[in-house]
């Protein structure tokens with residue numbers, strides 16, 4: 574019984590707007606993907622890593638991770654796909670036999686606390702087949718539709734029942750593979766690719782459970798997020 578982590582790092586980082594893929598952008602002296610890999614390995618509950626690399630950069634990513642003293646688990650680097658969902662599927666396809674639990678984590682969440690990784694794996698091992706970290710929503714959220722010049726508000730969902738979800742998301746391997754297989758057909762046709770793996774599990778009608786998330790696992794999307802993460806690293 575071993576746990577594999579798929580670390581998604583193949584995105585371009587269009588919203589960050591740098592001239593290199595986001596996972597290779599520097600945060601406090603190290604690229605985002607290295608921070609994330611160190612924390613997954615450091616959790617003590619991850620036995621192997623598969624990293625999805627941006628186009629043409631597989632060797633660069635492999636060298637970076639395999640040479641690092643803190644990434645103490647075996648690392649395989651594969652080419653990512655055109656969407657996050659396709660990248661996770663590529664990672665899953667490369668998974669060796671023997672892993673019964675799979676975590677999916679974003680390199681875009683470089684400062685994920687090791688405790689959070691352990692919390693997710695413990696919940697899967699305790700019998701929940703799909704587990705995601707979630708935080709309460711603090712803003713009031715409006716549902717909108719395109720309007721005449723300005724968007725039109727359709728309603729205000731009760732924020733008490735909303736959670737902003739993070740990664741790592743954890744699954745039994747059987748369930749994650751089944752969800753991706755089913756999702757393949759859908760994303761190729763009328764629906765956009767899923768923005769998280771739990772969404773694919775929900776589409777199967779299978780339950781997804783929430784564990785307490787952590788603000789430190791925030792996603793880096795914009796320059797501002799990167800500046801905030803740099804400040805947190807200095808603390």
Ligand SMILES: Nc1ccn([C@@H]2O[C@H](COP(=O)(O)OP(=O)(O)OP(=O)(O)O)[C@@H](O)[C@H]2O)c(=O)n1
Pocket residue numbers: 581582583584585586587588589595596625653654655656657658660661678679680681682792793794
């Ligand atoms: N084809 C893709 C797209 C995204 N990702 C990964 O999925 C995570 C979450 O994606 P996001 O934060 O949206 O990253 P980007 O797609 O790089 O950002 P943007 O949408 O701004 O281009 C990131 O770690 C990213 O590297 C991936 O592996 N393969």
Ligand SMILES: C[C@](O)(CO)[C@H](O)COP(=O)(O)O
Pocket residue numbers: 657679738739740768769770792
């Ligand atoms: C998986 C994720 O990090 C959960 O919050 C998020 O959905 C990734 O989103 P993006 O659309 O790739 O930025």
